[in-house]
Amino acid sequence: MHNAEWASAILGHPFPGQHRVTWPDLYLLHIAAEAEPSPPPPPLATAAAARHRAERETARAAVEQAYRQQVEEWEQLAAGLADLGVRAEVRHNYTSHRHLDCYRQGGDHIYLLDDLHIGRLQRSAGRVLCFTPSRAKDLQDFPDAATDGRPPTCRACLTTARRITTRGAVT
Numbered sequence: 256m257h258n259a260e261w262a263s264a265i266l267g268h269p270f271p272g273q274h275r276v277t278w279p280d281l282y283l284l285h286i287a288a289e290a291e292p293s294p295p296p297p298p299l300a301t302a303a304a305a306r307h308r309a310e311r312e313t314a315r316a317a318v319e320q321a322y323r324q325q326v327e328e329w330e331q332l333a334a335g336l337a338d339l340g341v342r343a344e345v346r347h348n349y350t351s352h353r354h355l356d357c358y359r360q361g362g363d364h365i366y367l368l369d370d371l372h373i374g375r376l377q378r379s380a381g382r383v384l385c386f387t388p389s390r391a392k393d394l395q396d397f398p399d400a401a402t403d404g405r406p407p408t409c410r411a412c413l414t415t416a417r418r419i420t421t422r423g424a425v426t
């Protein structure tokens with residue numbers, strides 16, 4: 256006799272009962288029972304499933320929370336840049352030959368729509384904030400602004416934005 260909860264989990268659909276189960280399903284349960292001679296009783300299986308669900312939801316909430324914080328920070332940084340007279344938007348780096356690398360480092364950069372000139376830091380409009388001449392080849396294809404509201408993920412861009420917007424507030 257199979258317990259219904261375990262059998263349903265194995266079959267992927269509700270276990271119709273020992274007398275109604277089809278032969279192929281019965282055979283599948285037979286194999287599963289051999290592999291797992293003492294399946295956990297329903298309350299344990301239910302509790303384990305509930306625990307997994309709770310863990311998944313906690314993990315998802317943490318990811319959403321982190322994303323919200325990134326979006327909020329970007330709004331503040333963009334406002335700080337605007338105070339410096341520099342409009343900026345988020346653009347994805349499509350430069351192909353280092354694409355994987357960029358994904359790992361964060362492929363969404365802070366793209367400048369105005370010239371930036373703060374102390375020794377100079378960036379032309381149409382460049383990303385982390386642009387350097389030595390990395391020009393890896394930072395050339397930025398066709399469109401991200402329209403999905405995503406925050407920048409490039410660490411170098413973010414670090415510079417934090418630095419100059421803080422300093423911008425002081426000067």
Ligand SMILES: [Zn+2]
Nearest residue numbers: 364385409412
């Ligand atoms: Zn960048």
